[in-house]
Amino acid sequence: MTARHFRHRRDLGHRRSVLWVAALVHRLSGLALAVFLPLHFLTLGLVLDGEARLESFLRWSDQPLVKLAESGLVFLLLVHMFGGLRLLVIENLDWHDGQKQLATIAAAASAVIAFIFLVRVF
Amino acid sequence: MNVRLYVWQRGTAALMVPLVLVHVAVIFYATRKGMSAADILGRTRGSIAWASFYGVFVVAAAIHAAIGVRNILTEWSPLDDRRAGIFAIVFGIVLLLLGLRAVTAVVLP
C-alpha cells in the first residue's frame, strides 16, 4: 500500500533532525554490537584451548589501533544503552518535552566516557 | 513488532541497564590494572557470582539482539516477516550458545 513512486529532490530537513539521527545511531550501534558480540564470545572461549591462548590475544590487543577500536566499542555500548534508556523513559513515564536535548546529552555522555577510557588505556 | 516481542525486548533492555553499567566498570577496572589472562581468570574461575551475572547478561543480550535484528530486517531488507523471524531466532540461538560457552570457559574451575 505504501508507495514512494515518484522521485523528488530530497530536502534533508527532517532527515537532519536530532531525533532522527539519534534513532539512526541507536539502530546502527545495536547492529554493530550484534556483529561484535559473537567475536567477543569466541575470544573469551579461547580459554578452552588453554589460558595461554587468551593471554596471547590480550598481548595482541595492546596495540594503539586495537585500543582505539575498543574505545569505539565502549562508545557504541554506552550510546546504545543511554539512547535506549531515553526511549524506556518516553514509553513508561509521562511525556516530557526536550527530547532533542536528552538525546544530545546521551550521545555526549557516551563520547566523554569512551574518551576517558581511551586516555586511560594509552 | 507486536506487543509480545515489544515486552521481551523492552524487558531485557531494562534488565540490562544495570548489567551494562557494571560491565563498563569491570572493563575500566581490568584495563586500568592491566590485568593478564591469569589475573582475570583468577577472579572468575569457580565464581558463582560472575557465572550468574554474565549468564543472565548473555541470555538477555541474546533475546534483545535477536528481536532488534528482526526489526532491522523487516524494515530495511526485502525479507518478509516470517523469514526475518527465522533468521533472528537462529541468530539469537548462536549468540546464546557462544555466550554461554564463553561464560563457561571463564568460570569453570
Added chain:
Amino acid sequence: MTATLEVSLWRGGAEGRYQVYEVPLRENQTVLDVVTWVQRNVDATLSYRFACRVGMCGSCAMTVNGRPRWTCRTHVSKVAAGGRLQIGPLENLPVIKDLAADMRPFFEKWQQAKGVFAPSKTRADAIEEIRPDGPARTAADDAIECINCGVCYAACDTVRWNSDYLGPAALTRAWSLVNDQRDAGNTARLQAVAASGGCHACHSHQSCQEHCPQALNPTAAIAGLKRRTMAAYLKGEIT
C-alpha cells in the same frame, strides 16, 4: 518586469516527471496560490486538491521542497530557496495524478486501528459526567484535534519502511478514544494497536510531531498506547 519564481510540479501518476513553470512572484504568496496560478493561467490539466484555503481542512497538503506541508499556510518567501520551489504529492501514499495523492490507505488504517467511537450507553441512560480537567480527558483533548490531513503519515519514516504500520494519525485517534470514558470498545482497540504494525512499530523519531500543523504529538500518544497495551498484555486482557 515582474520577478518570477521557478516552480517544479510533479506531472503524472506513479510514473511521471517534474515540469518547470515560471510563476509571477508576489509579495505575499502561498504555495497554494502558486499551484492555483499555474492551473488557471498555464495548464488547466494540472490536478491538485484544496478546499478551505485558510488552514482548517488539511486538503491542500503536498510535499514542498521535500517536506509535507499545508500549501495554503506555507508562504513562498519562507520556503523558496534561491527563487525555486519543488512541489509533489504527499509521500507514502499512491499517486492519483499530479499533486493529488490517494488517501484511501490512510483511512483504511484509521479503521484498522479502531479509530471509531464505540458507544456504551443508550439515550435512556444518564449522561456520562466527564471532568474536563481529569487526566484521561486532558490526554484525549490533547490528541483530538486531528483533521486527517496526512502530513504526519507522509513525514513518517516508519510508514515508509513498514507497509503494515498504521501510522501516527490512526494511532493518535485510537489513543484519544482509549482515554474516552464513554467508549466501550477498548479491548478490541488495544488488541488492534498491539498487533504487528501497531503502536510498537514506532521508533519515536518525532517527525510526526515536528510536522503536524495542529501541533499534535503522536509520539506521545503512541507512547501512551505502548503503556496501555503492555499492561493489558501482562494482565492477559489481550494477546
